[in-house]
């Protein structure tokens with residue numbers, strides 16, 4: 001049993017102990033306990049409880065993810081529970097909510113949000129994008145903007161109900177199987193398709209890494225799902241949800257170029273962060289760099305042990321003496337450094353793929369392909385290879 005498997009089993013056990021009170025409810029006609037008013041934001045009449053939690057499947061720094069079953073349909077779903085007390089938790093929860101609800105169309109390779117439920121005082125209400133009539137929603141926005149707690153004493157949770165990805169994450173999936181060039185090429189296409197879709201919809205993910213790329217095997221062949229939008233950014237001109245948008249707003253949405261939209265909070269995970277992210281001044285091209293690291297590592301099965309989770313993760317790095325240094329950090333220190341792609345002598349990599357990876361990992365973001373271009377190039381590299 002590998003470390004990840006052991007960890008998963010331990011989590012499963014601990015979750016079973018707490019399942020008895022682990023139901024997600026969505027109620028109707030809820031009264032706001034602070035004011036006694038009927039909350040006008042409650043949209044749906046739903047019998048509680050709607051989901052039964054089966055087991056814990058993941059735990060990040062800010063939330064817990066469960067496998068659950070929708071009682072009415074028997075559909076297996078994933079439910080991510082985020083406690084909205086500290087402002088930083090609220091910020092992550094809202095970022096995820098805004099990104100996933102700003103998408104008007106589905107994409108096969110982006111995890112599907114079924115609904116988002118806000119729970120407080122044992123009652124719950126369904127959240128919709130930009131619901132300005134909901135006091136709870138406005139409180140969350142205020143908490144996030146002010147950076148200080150403006151919520152009431154009772155714990156408040158956001159539950160994200162999503163499609164369930166039973167195949168685990170990318171590292172686990174790839175490393176638990178024999179190398180398979182067909183899977184690699186299919187995953188490259190799926191990943192670039194997802195990122196092209198997100199960028200087209202003005203979403204910069206900012207935390208692309210194997211942990212956040214999940215696999216669904218429901219339809220037979222493995223299908224990748226980009227997940228965890230907690231650090232994502234919906235760039236200006238964002239969709240305001242269905243309906244009510246003016247022509248001018250639609251035009252504005254189309255005109256946003258995420259590759260020229262500058263972001264400043266340095267965030268992500270070290271090994272996948274582009275050099276300019278370390279400096280805190282970057283665009284959507286940072287996602288292309290992260291994808292370059294992931295694809296390179298996947299093809300050559302290059303791994304490291306993640307310090308926090310102690311799990312083996314796909315990711316390339318640069319050796320400096322006894323240390324391993326993230327590629328982006330090393331490039332920031334030495335922009336002239338030449339990356340050795342492929343890293344292993346025995347790796348088979350066409351020259352077109354090698355060139356593509358080098359371009360994706362270019363120090364200057366402008367030298368990297370944008371997501372659309374990348375998707376086209378990956379298709380051509382695969383056809384030629």
Ligand SMILES: Nc1ncnc2c1ncn2[C@@H]1O[C@H](COP(=O)(O)OP(=O)(O)O)[C@@H](O)[C@H]1O
Nearest residue numbers: 058060061062063065078162163164165211228
């Ligand atoms: N839809 C899902 N289906 C199956 N497992 C999931 C799903 N979403 C998340 N997980 C599991 O939970 C872990 C943490 O979820 P994630 O959304 O990445 O939250 P965090 O912000 O805590 O990293 C994932 O790495 C994965 O193992």
Ligand SMILES: [Mg+2]
Nearest residue numbers: 060211212228
């Ligand atoms: Mg995550």
